[in-house]
Amino acid sequence: MRPAISRRTGFLWWVAAIFSVLLLAAARWPAGAWLTTGFDTLLPATEQTRWLAEASRAMSASYSDKLIVLVRGPDRARAEAFQTRIAAQLVESGYAMPDFEAEQARRWAALAMALHPYRMNLVTAADRVSLEQDPERFLADYRRLLFSPLGGPFLNSLQADPAGLLRRFMQSAAPELPAVVGSAQEDAVAAELAIYRIPVERLEFRALAGLWNQYLELREVAAAQGFELHATGAPLYSAYGVFSGQREISTVGLVSLALLITLLLVVLRSPSALVLVLTCVASGVFSGLLVTVALLQQIHILTLVFGVTLIGIAADYAFHFLAHSLLPGWRPEDSLHHVWRSLTLGLISSALAFSLLILLPFPGLRQIGLFMAAGLLGSYFTVCLFFPFAYRGPPRRAIVPRWASWQPIEDRRAPGLLLLFAVLALPGLWLLQGRDDVRDFYAAPPSLRDADRVVIEVTQRQSGGRFFLLRADSAEHLLALEERLFAAASDLRREGRLGELYGISRLVPSAQTQRRNFELMRELLSAGSLAGHLEKLGLSPDDQQKILADWRSATGEGAFRPLDPGEVSGLDLPAGTGGFLGCADAGCGAWVNVAGSESLSVLRQLAESVPGVLVVDPVGDVNRLMQRNRLAVSGLLVIGMVMAALFLAVTGGWRRSLRISLLPCLACAFSLAVVGYTRGSYSIVHVLALMLVIGVSLDFAIFRELTPKERQSATTLAIGLSALTSVLAFGMLGLSKTPLIAGFGQTIATGLLVAWGLSWIRSGPEPHGQ
Amino acid sequence: MRPPFRYLPLILLLAVGACLADEQEQLLLRLAERLSVAQELSGRFHQEKYVSFLQKPFVSKGEFSLSRTGGLRWQVTEPVDSLMSVQGDVVTLDGQPVQDYGVARLMTRLMFAFMEGDVSGLGRAFDVQAKVDDEVWQLNLIPKGARLQAAFERIDLLGDDHLREVTVLEQEGSRTRVRFLEVRATGSTVPQPGVFAPDETSD
Numbered sequence: 019m020r021p022a023i024s025r026r027t028g029f030l031w032w033v034a035a036i037f038s039v040l041l042l043a044a045a046r047w048p049a050g051a052w053l054t055t056g057f058d059t060l061l062p063a064t065e066q067t068r069w070l071a072e073a074s075r076a077m078s079a080s081y082s083d084k085l086i087v088l089v090r091g092p093d094r095a096r097a098e099a100f101q102t103r104i105a106a107q108l109v110e111s112g113y114a115m116p117d118f119e120a121e122q123a124r125r126w127a128a129l130a131m132a133l134h135p136y137r138m139n140l141v142t143a144a145d146r147v148s149l150e151q152d153p154e155r156f157l158a159d160y161r162r163l164l165f166s167p168l169g170g171p172f173l174n175s176l177q178a179d180p181a182g183l184l185r186r187f188m189q190s191a192a193p194e195l196p197a198v199v200g201s202a203q204e205d206a207v208a209a210e211l212a213i214y215r216i217p218v219e220r221l222e223f224r225a226l227a228g229l230w231n232q233y234l235e236l237r238e239v240a241a242a243q244g245f246e247l248h249a250t251g252a253p254l255y256s257a258y259g260v261f262s263g264q265r266e267i268s269t270v271g272l273v274s275l276a277l278l279i280t281l282l283l284v285v286l287r288s289p290s291a292l293v294l295v296l297t298c299v300a301s302g303v304f305s306g307l308l309v310t311v312a313l314l315q316q317i318h319i320l321t322l323v324f325g326v327t328l329i330g331i332a333a334d335y336a337f338h339f340l341a342h343s344l345l346p347g348w349r350p351e352d353s354l355h356h357v358w359r360s361l362t363l364g365l366i367s368s369a370l371a372f373s374l375l376i377l378l379p380f381p382g383l384r385q386i387g388l389f390m391a392a393g394l395l396g397s398y399f400t401v402c403l404f405f406p407f408a409y410r411g412p413p414r415r416a417i418v419p420r421w422a423s424w425q426p427i428e429d430r431r432a433p434g435l436l437l438l439f440a441v442l443a444l445p446g447l448w449l450l451q452g453r454d455d456v457r458d459f460y461a462a463p464p465s466l467r468d469a470d471r472v473v474i475e476v477t478q479r480q481s482g483g484r485f486f487l488l489r490a491d492s493a494e495h496l497l498a499l500e501e502r503l504f505a506a507a508s509d510l511r512r513e514g515r516l517g518e519l520y521g522i523s524r525l526v527p528s529a530q531t532q533r534r535n536f537e538l539m540r541e542l543l544s545a546g547s548l549a550g551h552l553e554k555l556g557l558s559p560d561d562q563q564k565i566l567a568d569w570r571s572a573t574g575e576g577a578f579r580p581l582d583p584g585e586v587s588g589l590d591l592p593a594g595t596g597g598f599l600g601c602a603d604a605g606c607g608a609w610v611n612v613a614g615s616e617s618l619s620v621l622r623q624l625a626e627s628v629p630g631v632l633v634v635d636p637v638g639d640v641n642r643l644m645q646r647n648r649l650a651v652s653g654l655l656v657i658g659m660v661m662a663a664l665f666l667a668v669t670g671g672w673r674r675s676l677r678i679s680l681l682p683c684l685a686c687a688f689s690l691a692v693v694g695y696t697r698g699s700y701s702i703v704h705v706l707a708l709m710l711v712i713g714v715s716l717d718f719a720i721f722r723e724l725t726p727k728e729r730q731s732a733t734t735l736a737i738g739l740s741a742l743t744s745v746l747a748f749g750m751l752g753l754s755k756t757p758l759i760a761g762f763g764q765t766i767a768t769g770l771l772v773a774w775g776l777s778w779i780r781s782g783p784e785p786h787g788q
Numbered sequence: 789m790r791p792p793f794r795y796l797p798l799i800l801l802l803a804v805g806a807c808l809a810d811e812q813e814q815l816l817l818r819l820a821e822r823l824s825v826a827q828e829l830s831g832r833f834h835q836e837k838y839v840s841f842l843q844k845p846f847v848s849k850g851e852f853s854l855s856r857t858g859g860l861r862w863q864v865t866e867p868v869d870s871l872m873s874v875q876g877d878v879v880t881l882d883g884q885p886v887q888d889y890g891v892a893r894l895m896t897r898l899m900f901a902f903m904e905g906d907v908s909g910l911g912r913a914f915d916v917q918a919k920v921d922d923e924v925w926q927l928n929l930i931p932k933g934a935r936l937q938a939a940f941e942r943i944d945l946l947g948d949d950h951l952r953e954v955t956v957l958e959q960e961g962s963r964t965r966v967r968f969l970e971v972r973a974t975g976s977t978v979p980q981p982g983v984f985a986p987d988e989t990s991d
């Protein structure tokens with residue numbers, strides 16, 4: 019069978035296909051950044067409702083641009099000075115907002131102004147209890163604070179806030195990371211902590227690698243001056259991801275290319291063949307990239323790393339084409355004749371398997387599936403349409419190497435050998451257990467892991483990324499619900515099992531609570547407690563009267579007006595405050611930040627005691643989704659294999675289908691078994707790798723099966739070249755420091771090595787050609 | 789007899805250092821010469837806080853003590869009784885841990901710097917203007933960092949062999965003046981040899 023188009027027409031079709039892809043890309047190329055680095059963009063959206071989505075976004079925004087830097091050393095003044103230097107350097111290089119603290123101060127001032135009209139309604143729960151129990155004692159304690167050196171800031175707002183209630187209310191609304199912290203251990207080591215906010219434009223791919231370089235440079239300078247510098251935060255992890263991703267892309271890509279070039283020059287002895295292989299690979303990579311970005315509007319750097327691995331697979335089609343050109347009697351006009359059917363069967367089965375990934379609701383998997391399917395299609399069209407036009411044949415001295423003429427084992431030993439492979443695989447498969455933890459994928463160098471530990475140790479704070487989601491039918495019910503949650507949490511907090519919770523009710527109590535506070539303020543005035551307090555402070559009679567008149571006016575009849583969360587959420591709130599998500603037809607939503615490392619069971623226990631509150635555990639949710647997707651991809655793997663087998667059965671009979679299918683099945687089983695022997699557990703990454711093993715080993719089996727005996731040497735050569743380049747390329751990935759990529763590479767390398775070995779064993783009658 | 793050039797390298801080194809040191813460092817070094825070093829310091833204080841919108845200042849009095857082992861103890865006796873204690877990074881008021889927001893620790897650091905005669909670190913956090921003569925010295929500290937700038941505009945210090953008076957000018961126009969009275973120093977009171985201090989063994 020041969021394609022029914024001329025070489026020139028084929029070339030024109032190829033050019034048309036290229037233009038189509040370029041047109042698609044031009045029409046749908048995203049206006050913003052298309053290369054993403056945040057790990058969350060690879061993961062599926064776990065939300066079931068609008069409020070969960072909103073809360074997840076708010077939660078993510080609260081830490082996605084923060085960089086935490088801790089400087090430790092024997093001298094506090096020098097540590098502080100060094101932190102000042104870090105700030106200056108980060109600001110100068112654009113990696114920190116120059117006026118973050120000033121901006122925060124402005125936000126606090128604006129918030130204070132907005133809250134001032136409602137000051138009689140705003141009292142912390144602790145202050146309310148103290149005032150209700152013993153107002154005189156509360157005010158006496160406050161006077162002691164005022165006359166201590168700590169009272170300065172309170173004195174400055176004495177006129178508007180004579181009992182310090184509003185100031186304390188605002189201070190309690192946000193988690194306060196200590197500006198200067200120290201450790202009592204280790205000979206009074208001084209520590210200086212600072213939080214920087216990175217401008218959004220510096221969080222983009224191209225800028226992030228620079229942040230990692232700055233971090234390394236600052237660590238060196240710190241060490242030279244006798245300090246320890248520890249930094250952590252989501253941007254730094256992303257920066258490391260970009261840094262290592264760039265390094266690995268260049269390493270893997272360059273090494274793969276170098277291997278390809280060397281192998282082709284040695285075996286094919288033709289520069290034009292080399293150019294063709296590179297064209298095939300390049301068309302695969304660019305088709306995958308353009309189509310994925312055009313259709314999905316973004317691609318993650320890890321998907322691109324996987325895409326680089328296409329270099330090994332896309333080249334297979336070129337290998338088969340070129341290997342057959344080394345056989346005697348080859349002519350350019352018949353160049354596709356001997357490979358077209360096998361190439362097409364191979365493409366359909368592989369593209370089918372990868373296309374199934376697009377159906378999964380997992381952005382990372384969809385990107386990989388689309389990239390691979392589009393990339394393989396691009397390479398296939400290049401080989402089928404462009405190669406016959408461009409390739410004039412090998413140099414005269416180029417022949418099939420002698421080793422390629424060795425015949426596969428196809429006597430009665432074959433079934434025994436296949437059985438041996440299966441038996442060897444069984445214990446490994448028996449040992450396998452599923453493990454789905456997204457943190458296993460993330461590579462962090464020791465310096466970042468240490469930094470995390472030290473920062474948590476010094477600040478006594480750790481965020482597990484968990485939060486509460488609250489929903490109610492009105493804003494008032496929502497605030498009341500949050501107050502019930504905080505009240506229920508107080509017991510757990512007293513027992514030390516729970517840290518502070520921060521939510522919108524810290525800024526806007528429910529109207530009922532505001533009314534209660536308001537009445538308490540009136541009572542403070544009417545009982546004479548406030549007047550006595552001002553007198554004991556030693557204020558002049560005039561000053562006392564001014565303050566009392568203001569208080570009287572603010573608590574007079576008809577003066578009560580509750581603060582609404584909408585009035586506050588319209589402001590630019592200081593970092594760490596807020597939590598109100600708004601109201602819509604479905605009701606109102608809010609999220610509550612958990613500032614501690616509480617166990618999930620404690621949080622669940624708390625949520626269960628307050629109906630309407632839900633614990634959100636993003637990492638746990640993603641892990642559960644990964645488990646579901648691992649099982650789904652495993653199912654797709656089986657379905658894809660069955661579909662390919664059925665397709666082969668329809669086109670060539672069930673015996674042939676069985677013979678072809680045996681190779682990928684055994685290769686997958688053995689590859690998984692090696693994972694079982696070495697790791698004991700497998701994840702979605704290993705299952706994904708098996709899809710690639712199936713795709714490539716199907717090609718091996720199809721070509722082995724469909725190529726006539728007299729042309730088997732060309733197939734042996736092509737399979738050998740394919741296996742060698744693929745195993746080396748994926749072996750390189752296996753050395754990656756990113757566990758996600760390493761697991762992928764190792765599984766594929768093992769699977770393809772086994773597939774290559776199995777391609778030497780034939781269990782059926784000799785191939786009868788196409 | 790000592791070799792006449794025994795200390796020449798040191799003298800040369802100091803001379804080079806003197807040329808390189810900027811005026812601010814020189815002033816601080818001269819100030820360091822004037823201070824007496826002590827292990828512990830105690831005395832009375834008199835604090836006046838002037839708030840722009842009030843007619844009368846807030847006045848408080850009491851006693852203080854400062855030592856490496858005991859930290860800072862700031863006992864207000866008039867008009868109310870209260871005890872602020874700063875030990876390392878732990879700040880307590882009447883025995884209860886309190887949120888400091890940096891005020892108490894900054895105060896403690898300044899007092900330690902003058903008690904121990906090590907004021908060289910001031911230049912890193914402040915722009916320093918100094919006037920030092922035989923009897924008294926005066927320092928004006930203007931904060932460099934945004935965090936300190938947000939808290940106050942300037943700190944003026946006055947002293948002789950000890951710190952005698954601190955005035956903090958805040959951004960809102962308020963002003964706090966603390967005078968240290970009857971200061972008693974215990975422990976070593978040997979003057980701190982600065983870089984430019986005459987080397988008694990060199991001649």
